[in-house]
Amino acid sequence: MLILTCPNCGLAADETELSPGGEAHLKRFGPGSEDADFEGYLFHRANPKGVHFERWRHAYGCGKWFLAARDTATLEVFGTYPAQTTEPPAEIITRIRARHPDWSPT
């Protein structure tokens, strides 16, 4: 069972209280962008086996979005942080590096 701490209400929320929102930190390509960029924005996801940054919503709780860093293979959670963050915070990167020394953000 996946348990994520919602940074908005501070609760350790069970997976069944949350709804998943897919990969985090995507750059939006909207009207006027190149077709290839738009296609990438719509369809292409990293889907790694390993470290992954995700969007989650505390759907049954406070209803707010937040971001989480976790390992998709081991389900280890590296941390959660506010949705109003454009890149993973340094402390989360440090925690990931401690477990995966050769990991680098792509």
Added chain:
Amino acid sequence: MSEMSALPGAVAGGLADISELGLQGMVTLKADLSAPETAAAVRAATGTAVPDRRRIIETETGAVAWMAPDELLILCAHDGADAMVTSLCNTLKGRHYLAVNVSDARAFFAIEGRGAREVLAKLAPVDLHPESFGPGEMRRTRLAQVPAAFWMTSGDSIRLICFRSVARYVFDCLAISARDGGEVGYF
């Protein structure tokens, strides 16, 4: 305004006593909870301060509960909810806020007695051990398959709110959970 609650007079017994509590005034306030103007408006309308994160403060006429970083739920008399909305609108005029009377969108239940924690713990993914959950905390969560919110009064009885449209489902879930013979004996 509804003249009848969702399940008037519904009661069930067993490990705990479940009862529908009838009409309850409820007002949702969405606003910047850190703003002094919001605090002043809440104090003027309810006589209490803005509760801290996940807390509920009981007042003379009801309670004020923290629902989200930008949302409060104010409990008051059913016939006083419109006046509560008017009071909030008057004091928050010109600011970015929303105050709505949601009384008739909700159902309100009590779970009382020795097995109250256990009845609820079987339905919600919440640690209800007395060391983890006690009076003064508002918990929004999932109850079986629907959203609900509950808290404990100072008298150790549990109050639970859900959407009116799922009132029968929630009542039946609680009643089944409270049936004699279903003790887990964890708490």
